[in-house]
Amino acid sequence: MKRAPNLPATPRSDTLHQALGHAISDKRLEVLRRVAETGSISQAARDAGISYKAAWQAMDTLTSLSGVALVERTVGGSGGGGARITAQGLALLALADELARARQAVLARFAGGPALAGGLGLRTSMRNQLPCEVLGVAPAAPGDPTVLIRLRTAGGAALAASVTRESADLLALQPGTAALVLCKATAVQVQAGQPADPAAPNQLAGRIDRVARGEGRDEVVISLDGGGQWVGFAAHPFAARRGQRAWAAMATQAMVVALA
Template identity: 65%
Template sequence: MKHKRQDGIGQALGHAISDKRLEVLRRIGESGSISQAAREAGISYKAAWQAIDTLSSLSGVALVERTVGGSGGGGARLTQEGTRLLALSDELAKARQTVLARFARSGQSPSPAGDGLGVRTSMRNQIPVVVESVSAAGRGDLAAQVLMRSEGGHSLTSSITRESADLLGLRRDLPVLLLCKATAVLVTPEAPAPQAGRCQMPGKVLRIARGRERDEVTLVLPGGATWVGFAEHPFGRRKGQSAFASMPDSALVIALPTH
């Protein structure tokens, strides 16, 4: 049981170190109030609870407990595991800065979008982009539309919840990583007709892996990044020829690189 708990704490740190979830937890410990922690972190009360729920689920233990009294959302305090999580986070941050400083002295600085070492995922498509705007999907809608610009100057839109946008602290000119499952990407020889809720990018064929019903196609995007998707077999393009990738905006995941 203790081993599983330690694994859970590691999961929580791995997912939360780059966004506001740990900040919310820290502010709860300082103020004893979830509502005040939300205000100080600049997010909604609902988003603060989402942060607590996510960290608790990843940790496998309760990190916050409610107390009697308190204003707004009532009183709250960190459990022993919540305090331990923050202590581990501080130690990891110190160790990380030590390593980055050593690389900086040797002239091996991380890229502007971060070093990406904090992201481990099955998603093969991971490219650096910059946030251009964050807006509500519609009046009264709980989703947000995040418009981003790739290194090649192409615009892409991701649909996420407003709470997620708050917790990530998304804002104009913020460098982020854009992720997408290869199986969600459709590659076609010609540009598809514009369709609401879908994004598309032009590229040139780098590799084709032939399959029985589908071909896996790797494209080189403007700016030099690669993007992997699937096309109907047989795909009618060769290496170096142009092709297009399209995907639902709901399939595009935003991640903050660690710094």
């Protein structure tokens, strides 16, 4: 058996928890759990309904985030080799289970807990976060490794995000999935008035809440139709004022999909 190189042999409290912040709401922990049960990455992938490549991507991501080896390759034997979860991997699963129980206990104390908890577990520099419903997942083009995720906001606006097939599989994205859409404010272009084609994707309309003036560009906060806010930038000087109509536009590559 071989251990992954350049990783500490024993887990530390300040490393394992890094993996939980990113993996608790997708399939990465599920894949790790299935590796522990089956002793096989390929079987874990089949049981989780994802590709072999996506399963290894899940293990690589968890290992990088936690800073310790979670899975070891095994060689030889009648089965021709496989994978074995390490003590650090078992510790991560135990920590995840304990965290899940504690989280459920807290949510149970509050009416409407799941709705309130939408983004509480997510720490990010992205100011734009909006609850959405997944409408569809389709390949960007024949043979392309990316897929296009179509989403709808509470206000009925259409959004689209471009992600890799492995990422979509690990998040188990499918029609009806409740998700969060995130976008860096610096990737958002704001214009006054109404979009020329309101039905086009990645256009969010609303009323200007505030404008922060800058030298080359102005930061604009929009209160969206249907609820929520969106932050972006407009060329200076932005002539529109608070209360007037404005809309934000983003590229599909700038949109990030997350699960709460």
